[in-house]
Amino acid sequence: MHWPLVCRLPPMCTPRRTHAMALLSINKLLPMPILLEVFTHVPARQLVLRCRPVCSLWRDLIDTVTLWKLKSLRDGFITKDWDEPVADWKSFYFLSILRRNLLRNPCGEEGMAAWHVDANGGDEWNVESLPGACGTDFPSPQVRNYFVTSYRAASGGQEQTTSSGDGPVGAPECPLVCRLPPMRPPRRTRARALLSINELLPETVLLEVLTHVPARQLVLRCRPVCSLWRDLIDTVTLWKLKSLRDGFFTEDWDQPVADWKSFYFLCIFRRNLLRNPCAEEGMAAWHIDANGGDEWNVESLPGACGTDFPSPQVRNYFVTSYRLCRKSQVVNLKAEGYWEGLMDEYRPDIVVTDWFAARADCGCTYSIRVQLLSADYIVLASFEPPPVTIPQWNDATWTEVTHTFSDYPRGVRHILFQHGGKDTQFWAGWYGPRVTNSSIVISPKVTRNPASSTGPPRPRAASDGQEQMTTSGDGPVGAPEW
DSSP states (O other), X not given: OOOHHHHTSOTTOOHHHHHHHHHHHHHHHSOHHHHHHHHTTSOHHHIIIIITTSOHHHHHHHTSHHHHHHHHHHTTSSOTTOOOOOXXXXXXXXXXXXXXXXXXXXXXXXXXXXXXXXXXXXTOOEEEESSOTTOOOOSSTTOOEEEEOOSSOEEEEOOOOGGGSSSOTTOSSOTTGGGSOTTOOHHHHHHHHHHHHHHHSOHHHXXXXXXXXXXXXXXXXXXXXXXXXXXHHTSHHHHHHHHHHTTSSOTTOOSOBSOHHHHHHHHHHOSOOSSSTTSTTTTTTOEEEEEOTTOOXXXXXXXXXXXXXXXXXXXXXXXXXXXXXXXXXEEETTTTTOOHHIIIIIOOEEEEEEEEEOOTTSOEEEEEEEEEEOTTOOEEEEEOOOOEEEOSSOOOOOXXXXXXXXXXXXXXXXXXXXXXXXXXXXXXXSOSOEEEEEEEEEEOOBOOOGGGOOSOOOOOOTTOEEEEEESOOSSOTTOXXX
């Protein structure tokens, strides 16, 4: 699938600039504990040589006691119940990883190799196997040989220099930093730090890090950085983990999803695209198409001769009069964040919902029309059921109307929502249908299991969809479980 988000990047963005943008994005968007956890997986030498000079934030994190204490715990140099004070945890860690026997061939495994023989009297130095004649076993079974002298003086020794190690023992600041070229350009350092992280971090850890980056930043800034990041960001695993992390599905989810990236974006965008659906702001955001009789009005629930709404969050409703009243909204999908490629290639379900009710003492007629429009406002699909007439002396129950647009033509850029009606008694005042809690929600399309189909698929018209009407429930009927 083509993702226009990527196309919005400056076309001539250089790799170095992209690296710097990715670094800034990670620093701003990743929680500090996660970035600290990443650093615990980077070898200490690379941390100091390549990561520490990248920026002040990385320098400060790498210099913290917490990082080196975590690395010491991770590598088994301390236990969780460690209670001995440590003056310098960075030096402690380096001394722990450098800790080894500096004498070579201490147990005679290689004969007299590595030893300088200073005196070799009598029958000279010799190497024998444990326990030897008239001897005993050594406390450690790993030691199998020993050196033995003769009847005249014999001595030997070794000389060690600090050049054989990775740096002077006990230096207050790690000397690895001093070995950096003094005039290394910052951009080159950033690029090398990125390469170092890619080479040294396990992909599972890098994937976990990327799940904490907001989706838009992943596509805009992180994906163009390098081929490894691009491939990781394009994996199903990443978007499935992000969906699970953000609560868009549970671990026992068993419905197949055609495109997890589109699924995630649709979940984070998922909201009611109609403004002021419950008359909390009067008639604001609605275009009045017809205003007959005593015109549109807003009343509080339950209203005269009315009933409570199923959801306590809904407190108001719109009400019509004795002549036709209609109002509408046109939703611009691109302005709401739904780009053309998503609507044309993925074509997510568009779920439309409306609620209406009559007064118990007066009949009324209710109508609704929803159209999917092109950029030039040409109708591509439509939902316009016959008007519903409710007789006088009814139970004033609230009724929900729901329609789902699926497999509609390409090119949908706007959605027209219009509803209204009038009373049937021609009484002055506001005795017509009451409407509230209208919604247009764009939902991820979940692949149906082919095994559940009992017959061959039938062709669908442009306006084909799922229509339901019910008098109870708190949300659109037929919406996927979340």
